[in-house]
Amino acid sequence: MNNLPKQTADIFSILSRGNFISSNGSKGKLFDIITYEDNYALLREYFSHTGYTLEKGHNYYYFSQPDEANLVMEKKLEQFAYYIDVMDFFSSMDLKPTVGTRYRITQIAEECFSNERLKQKIFALSRREKIIDKVAEVANDLTLGGLFEQEDEDTYKVMDAIHYLEQVISLITIEEDGEQKNP
């Protein structure tokens, strides 16, 4: 494994925390390194011994774990349900959450003030008192998940990893009786 990139430890430390490495984030260099020549195959093989599988998305990488405890999966599903609501919130905005989009917390809060639907949605997402804090909380949650990246105090950028969320949401089918089913 002499050919492993020297940033392998950095890559592992980010991905093993459940984060993504997106091409358009501040960790773009790491993305380039994984993408460079045979590094992806090498790293995939290398990380496979740790119980993680290095997965490749559209301009992002992440770890998957084939065997997970039910409790963990349940937690993840809960988290995912939350993400779906968050995506629903952002998708209801004038500015849709496409890759590279920059959101300003104050701007989102302003839109929430003027849009009753958004207001209701953000109220359902966060228990904070002020709307601006609610928005910040949601944005921070997405940042923690590696779907957003905070650029400055007020600005968050949508990462390539948002595709992961979109892809999973697109896989959800709603049965006629209203029950959701993940194929």
Place this chain on the structure above:
Amino acid sequence: MENKRILNRIIFINIANTDYADVEIAGNTCFVGTNNMGKTTLQRAILFFYNANTRWLGISQSQKTFEDYYFQYPNSYIIYEVATEDGLFHVMVYRNTKIFYRFVEGAFEQEYYLTDKEALLPKGVLAKLNEYKINYSDQVETFERYRNIIYGADPDKKFKKFALMKGNANYHNIPLAITSIFLSSESVIKAEFVKECIANAIGSKHTTIELKTIERQLRQFTERYHDIETFFRKENAQRSELIRDNFTYIQQLKVKQRMQAAELGGALKNAEVQKGTISIQVADKKEILTKLETEFKEKDDQHKEKNKEVNQEIGALKSKLKEADKKANEYEEKGIVDLLREAEEKPQFQIELQAREHEYGTLTASFKDVEQQFKTLLDSLENEKKEFANVLSSQGLQLDKKHHEDKNALHENFRQEEASVKEKHRAEADQLKQMKTQHEFSIKDAEFKEKEIRKQRYFAQEITQLKTNIEDLSRRKVERNSALAVKQNNVDMLKKEGDHIRERNRSTTEQYIEKNKQEVTGLEERIKAIDEKLSVYQHAFFGYLQEHYPDWYETIGKVCNEEILFNKELNPKLLKKSMDSLYGIQLNLSNVKVYSKTLEEYEQERSMLRDQIAALNHAFLAFREEQARDEQSKLASIGKKSVHLKNEIMQLEYEATQDAQKEKQYDLDLHEWTRKGEVQREKDLIEVYTLQEGVKKEIASLAKTLAEVDAVMKTENTTLQQTFNDKLAKLDKTFAKEAEKIRSQKDDKLEEFEERKGKLQKEKSGVLKKKGIDDTRIKKLKKEIDDIRAALKNLEDNAELINDYRKDKRELFDRLDEFKSEKEKLEERIKQSDKEFTQQKDIFAKTRKQLEEESRRLMDSLKKFVDGLNHFEQHFRGKTLYDRLRHLIDPAPATFTETDIIGICSQLQANDNEFHNQFDKFRGNISEFAGRFRPDNHLNFNINTAVGEGEYERFASYLDEFYAENKIQISIAEVAKSHGMLIDAISSKMKALTEYKGRVNKMISKMEADFSKASFESSKLIEYVKLKSEDSENKVLRKLQKITDFREQNPFLYGEANLFNTNNSAKSEIDKRSVELLNELQKTISEEHYDEINVQDLFELRFRIKEGMNDTGWIEKIDKVGSTGTDMLVKAVIYITLLNVFIKESTEKTTRNFKVHCIIDEVGQISAPYLKELINFAEERNICLINGLPNESKLETHYNYTYKFRKDTNGYVKVVPLLTMTVEP
């Protein structure tokens, strides 16, 4: 007084808690006083003379500031009196909002400042000085200026006389060392301090590398580099292309949308107009149709009415014929023929009867005279004969008359019938002729119509419109082709121009590089020569002179060239000092120029040369940037024009494609309309032909009918003639027969009469012979009479029948032919009328069909417009799309459009949907593209999402412009420049800095030499104080050094202004490495938190002190050496040594004709012998000590001046001299 410059006295006037104190300090001075008596205040004031820095006086922040504590009154003064070789001058320090200085010639005199023991205000002092004609300087307002004057570094010559020493620009170490000694006498002596002093001693303004600046520049560089790197990423390049494509497509969709909107507006207006026009046309057609129908109905009624009358007539005729037939049968059954014959014979019967009756009478009247009888008989016979002849002639006359009458009647009848036939046929023929003429007219009409049809241009409006469109298109095509050719030529020309500019710039750059290289090489050679000199000077004559012959510049320096000065083989030996001769010959060199240079001058020259190289490099970088800017601006202008032209070409090509499609469509439409027109023409011609054929047939039929009618007429005429002839012949025959009959009757009668006459004659003769009567005869006569009477009676009985018959014959039977003919005529009339009516009906049906067809066509057209308008109202007006486009739709003028309103609405909607789909993609691409750059990237790839959709279009326009003007080139040039300048700046600064290494080492050597002299021979207190320098451990410096080394290894890495050119792999590797080095430097700077890199960072300094048995080893700081007293002593020694070295350094070129003070407070812990040694140690170095002691002891006996501090009754501190003496060494 010694002939040396020294701070001679310090006078306090209203300073702190001293009203007046005059303290002479022109030697080692000791202040004795208990705490809080003002010792330190005075010492600080002395220190203030040397450092003129209110913050470096050891005043803590909790205490009053220097200004507030010392200068409490406007008439507070500190006066420093300085002794010089030429006399005294004094410095007046006072406060007027801030502290000011004035240099006053002459010694301090109380009366200048005090009047009646009251201090004057500065104005008063100046007035006094003026009064005493004492010269004084202008007010010196800054500490820096004051220091420069005192240390002899002020350029103003009039202040030269007020200098304590003739120092150079690096005098700062002297006040620093004096200050440090005062402030840190009890604290740790850190290597850092010494390093700082060394740095100060040798440093100049160029020695400091401001890391904040470098870090800022590095950050800017790396950010910009990163921006450009991001820009060149493959996916970003692809995405930018995608964005531009998207944008072009969106623009096209917008143009299309605008066109369609205008088309819709035009179509709507046109529909409104057409709706009105067509409605009127439809109403007109309906009205015409209704009128036509009404007229036809009237005609139909008339026709029916007319036919009804004729039919009634025919019916009447038919009934008459029927009745005639019936009656003829009845008459026939009743034997009318015999009756009529008998009736005709009635007069004969009556005559016969009369004759028979007469004969009978005669025969029966007694046979009178036979003669008579016979005469009578004969007479009677003769009478009868005559009567008979009369009757016959009457009959003959009657017959003749009748014959003539019959003949005339027959003629008349014939003429009538002929006339009737003629009349009948003439009417029919006229009718037929009329019809024929009508048909001929119809034929002519049809022929005219045929010509019209042949001439007619079907769907002329559509075809004209299409042809106009095609003509427009072909005209536009020609114009466009010409415009395309012109634009293409322009693009080619611009490309050539661009190539020319690039080529010219490339050659200019090459020339510049060549020139620059030559200049740099020349300068480097000169630097190399200086380096060589500097590396060998210590072993050459130059080094010897430096070491052993001060001021050699003024003598030997004027007569020796550099070859001799830097010759190592000369083995110089000083035979006799101060003998200014050249091999025994005295020369007046006062007007001779000094040829030799000092070390500093060499260094300065080298530094200057380096500066020149740096300047050349900077000039090159600036040139390259300027050239890149110039090239970019020219190319941008060209690119802008080129892109503009290309856009126009693209637009033209797009229009060409659109027009080609349109042309194709128009051609197809034209073909279709022409085909439709031809089909319609064919149809119309067929109709006309059919009509013509029909009419021709009709005409032929009419001609035939006419011929037939003529033939019939002829036949009828012939028949009539024949009938007439036959009848005439028959009549003649009958007449002849009747005449013959009469003649025969006459002949018979005459014969009978002759026979009877003969018979009578015979009878007469028989009677006469026999005379008797014959009854057979009478019987026969009787029977004949009865028969005649019966016949007459029968006639009488049937007279009514005969009359009826005759009436019927006259009224019916004789007119049967007339009736039949009349009936036929009437039937023919009906037939003709029906035929005529059928024709009219056909024309009506045709006209109605045509009208209905036209009406239907108009209705269809109207429906299309109405449906379009309704569709627009119901499905388009309410949409936001309409609101967006209403400014284009509403004002559009009415125009004919190929596509109907519904079609245009659908197209607009489809276009809008496509636009939104494309815009979503466009927005996504832009977000993704811009998202890959830093939010504040220098390429300005930012989106203000709050602005809305327009922002994305602005972004795309900017991107277009960016590519068109190749703006990245400016960024690349800027980054290349900043890269080059950064590396160059770092390298040159590092070079400048490392050049000081030699001087640092020299300084350290000097210090070490001085320290070696510091061993106290008598007491052996300090065995040695050693110093050494080691390589720096500063990480930032190492990185800087790496960059400098890299720069040295790659001396001319600025050949190309593009850090991102991957064509040259070797250059690319070098660039990559250089950028990595800069990144590492930036990282290290941010990690290490250094603000700057100075000379002191070039090396590490280590002390080693052996005091008694204590050996500190190589240490970084001197914390505690021995006991407190020893420690103080050692530190004082070190400081004094440092001060001495610094003074030497600062006044290298001048003789040491001055003394400075070294202020060390609280020296009470040092033992008297050591203190004495210390004083001597300082004395040897022209340094006077000023010490403070809390109590009087024997120590003060070692000083030249000793003062005691005490307070008077007013609380003012009084400084009282205890004794003044010079301690013998």
